[in-house]
Amino acid sequence: MPETKTTLLTAIPLAKFEAKSGSHVLSFFTWEQGQIRAIVRTARGKKKPSVPLLPLFSTYEILFTQPRQADGLYELKERETVTGRQKLNSGTPLEPWAAASVLSELLLRTTEKEDPHPYLFSMLDKALDCMESGDSPGILLTAFLVKFLEHMGYRPRWESPEANLSERKYWWFDPALGGLFTQKEIGRVVEEEERPSLRKPTRTSSEEIAIIHRFRLSKFEEIEGNEAEVATAKKWVPLLGDYVEYHLETRLKSLDFWKEIQPKRKK
Structure with a gap:
């Protein structure tokens, strides 16, 4: 034999x-x-x-x-x-278990067999450690998805998270830069000719900026030791949900696993 x-x-x-x-x-x-x-x-x-x-x-x-x-x-x-x-x-x-299930489903549906991604493996291993130790599932889920998009090479685009045109605020979502940035923030990292012209920058609080900075790659390993209010991070989740849906629906074919954890939005 x-x-x-x-x-x-x-x-x-x-x-x-x-x-x-x-x-x-x-x-x-x-x-x-x-x-x-x-x-x-x-x-x-x-x-x-x-x-x-x-x-x-x-x-x-x-x-x-x-x-x-x-x-x-x-x-x-x-x-x-x-x-x-x-x-x-x-x-x-239940919340950490549900978030871990979403990460497992995401990798199950978006990675190919026998196609190594050591970076994504390290991220998953770290995220599961953080959830086990009690860190915010919402922040970890969002941070993971930002880095997932960065790793997969998705391009940034402008977002409009509010339906009311008179109060519309725009955000620059660039995984390569670490996450979500307001117009004021990106003025320091993106050349003027690369950005569409906007009427006025969006104001952000120091708490919001702190959450944004947590999404940076250099900060991901520090999430386990940091504290942040879940309520502050929740406002980013619907925006990231739109971004993930926009980019991944053709590849995933079904986004039921993502939609099931999203809060119902008022029309």
Whole structure:
């Protein structure tokens, strides 16, 4: 018999699916190889899988058996828990669990199999650590999405978050610069000829600017140790939701996972 080949990967489970004969297929996001699929088989005559299913929001070192050409599925051979995150996996409180589920769904739908993204893996690992330790799910979710868009190379554009034309305020959304900026803010970082002319700049409070600065790449690693009011950050979420929907709907085909967590907007 040919020798069975194995590979050791650092992995976070994204989702699990039922397969034939009671087996399960797990989707993992790995540091080394991006998204992969692995099968957990159920032994004959037993209802439970021969290998226990892994909690979705934990990080593991896993020794996988290389996939066969027929199905392209890896098999779990040995595993060691790197970070367990018991609170997140218990689903209590609900908000961090829901935010972590959105991040898992986003990566499941927008990354290809066997396409490595070590940067995104580090971001996911860090965001899950922060949620486990009690940091604001809203701020972490927004910060992650800003950096996700930056990594995927989406271009900035002008936004109008208010429907009332007489009170309309414009924002410059540029992931490459770290997030959301008012016209006054971008005057220091963007050349005049690159910007559409606006009637007047938007005023922002020091608290709002502090939230904006938290989205910068250099600040992302510090989120775990910082404090911020969730209410201050909430105003950015609908705007970012519009931006994500505008850019990703053609790729995701369905944005139900995002729309379900958004508050109902008044028409």
